[in-house]
Amino acid sequence: MMPTSPAKRPRPLSPNIQIYRPQLTSVLSIANRISGVVLSLGAVVLVIWLLAAAAGPEAYAVVQGALASWLGQVVLFGCTFAFFLHLCGGIRHLVWDMGYGYELSLIYASGWAVVAGSVALTVLAWIASLLLGD
Amino acid sequence: MDRQHMRSPLARAMGLGSAKKGVEHWWAERVLAVALIPLTLWFVASIIAQTGSDHATFITWLRMPVTTIMMVLLLVALFHHTALGPQVVIEDYRHAGSKFAALVIMRLTCFGLATAGIIAVLHIAFGG
Amino acid sequence: MMIIRSSDQVPRTTLLKRFPVPRNLGVGPESRIGRGKTWPALAGAVRVKAFEIYRYDPDSDDNPRLDTFEVDLDDCGPMVLDALIWIKNKVDPTLTFRRSCREGICGSCAMTMDGTNWLACTRFISDMAAPATVYPLANMRIIKDLVPDLTHVFAQYAMIEPWLQTRTPEPERERPQSPEERSRLDGYYECILCFCCTSGCPSHWWNGDRFLGPAALLQAYRWLADSRDEATGERLDILEDPFRLYRCHTILNCTRTCPKGLNPGKAIAEIKKMVLERRT
Structure with missing residues (x-):
């Protein structure tokens, strides 16, 4: 390899994420990561909720009211979807970590199963919640 | 930059050498993930069952020994997993000195939140 | 053995041709x-x-x-x-x-x-x-x-010491290996070092200076899996590192893109299993 003289400008870096095709493998990987970060924020809400319950009925009512609001429901729905996505994706990762499921056809089959499973479980959870809430 | 350029490609690839560590973090994250499958499913199912319940009902539920135990276990596993996961995210994307600050803040926040959550549960369970 | 039937392993139909990011996102002036x-x-x-x-x-x-x-x-x-x-x-x-x-x-x-x-x-x-x-x-x-400069990825390949290492004095004739032991190298020895996998790995994009990348790790496993090799422990020492090995997040763009139909993702999982096995 020819030494680069200091006067010469650096070689360009060929594009990566700017041109690389999003595919089920990379999209579900980043989705698992984003849902994990969302759930970290959801965990903060969980602690606030528990602290409010410990503080007494007034504080608890304030938090319950916030969660029942339009914005609170959107946040809860997002957390539910993030939870089921992270759960299904996490189980897929655990199977991989045991050394199974690496055939390309299985990678794609399990990937679509994660997508379908997390959507279905989110919808089911909210139907159950709405039925019980009334 | 110039000094970096004088190093051989192999020296640059070797960097500071192998940490000869890493499996503990990876293994703990997976063990906690396994623990979180039943714990979180129990939690989500319970929350759905508790939809719309008032403070008194909620407190009664949380005071049941099984609920208290499950809740504390959930908080421990959840925040331990939450300390390990975002650590990797920070290491992936932050490379400057800000990495260390972010890691310290993230870890301390997880400790604080876990402690606050557990104390709240125990306060409800054993409080007057 | 893999016979190439089409020029890709799975259909390349996707919703998006590229991630919705600006064309020159985070790109240096050069x-x-x-x-x-x-x-x-x-x-x-x-x-x-x-x-x-x-x-x-x-x-x-x-x-x-x-x-x-x-x-x-x-x-x-x-x-x-x-x-x-x-x-x-x-x-x-x-x-x-x-x-x-x-x-x-x-x-x-x-x-x-x-x-x-x-x-x-x-x-x-x-x-x-x-x-x-x-x-x-x-x-x-x-x-x-x-024409890309492959100096760094080949240096990473050199790091895993891709040759047979032994302590037993050299035998008079060949080093014996059973057909079953030999078959454990199938799917790994065929790598042609084109670096399609390493170049397609997002984790290598962000941390390529420290993460070895799928190509070097698949080759590392090829030597870990070789029954004749006597440096398994030293090889795992080189690999066990939060960045060198564990920066692999099982994204599997590598397995998806390998033009030889090999499975770097599976090879890395086997390495992780070996590292765990010697610790527990």
Whole structure:
């Protein structure tokens, strides 16, 4: 390899994420990561909720009211979807970590199963919640 | 930059050498993930069952020994997993000195939140 | 053994051609890509396909650019490499790329075509979008046009010490290996070091200075799996590191893109299992 003289400008870096095709493998990987970060924020809400319950009925009512609001429901729905996505994706990762499921056809089959499973479980959870809430 | 350029490609690839560590973090994250499958499913199912319940009902539920135990276990596993996961995210994307600050803040926040959550549960369970 | 039936392993239909990020997101000033020129088809060409090709001339002060070449398909072979050779012979002799065997065994002509890595000699032009896009291997320093500087990834390959290591005095004849032991190397020894996988790995994009990448790790496992090797522990010592090995997040773009149908993702999982096994 020819030494680069200091006067010469650096070689360009060929594009990566700017041109690389999003595919089920990379999209579900980043989705698992984003849902994990969302759930970290959801965990903060969980602690606030528990602290409010410990503080007494007034504080608890304030938090319950916030969660029942339009914005609170959107946040809860997002957390539910993030939870089921992270759960299904996490189980897929655990199977991989045991050394199974690496055939390309299985990678794609399990990937679509994660997508379908997390959507279905989110919808089911909210139907159950709405039925019980009334 | 110039000094970096004088190093051989192999020296640059070797960097500071192998940490000869890493499996503990990876293994703990997976063990906690396994623990979180039943714990979180129990939690989500319970929350759905508790939809719309008032403070008194909620407190009664949380005071049941099984609920208290499950809740504390959930908080421990959840925040331990939450300390390990975002650590990797920070290491992936932050490379400057800000990495260390972010890691310290993230870890301390997880400790604080876990402690606050557990104390709240125990306060409800054993409080007057 | 893998017989290449089509120029890809799974259909490449996707909702998005690329991630919705700005074209020059986080790109250094020397790497920004400008508009190049168009080389129209010769008069009389009937079946024409446009190829957008990344160009970079190190002898000029210009930034990289995207040139468009209109290729006469009736005058050109069926593979993307044929199109590149056609352009070099008929249109612009300065177009620079590596190629040798033209049959998927040397690994020279690996590049990013329509957003995934593959060998130009085993990808059909008919499988390419219109216009077809051809970039050098993603996330590499570029020497010229489609020629990436592979110094760093080969240094990472050297790090895993890809040769048989033994302490037992050399036997008079060969080192015996049962057919079963030999079969454990299947799916790993066939790697041609084209670096399609490493170049397609997002974790290597962000931490390529420290993460070894799928190609080097698959090769590392090839030596860990070799029953004749006597340096397994030392090899695992080299690998067990939060960045060198554990920066792999099982994204599996590697397995998805390997033009030899190999499975770097599976190889890395086996390494992680070995590291765990010696600790528990």
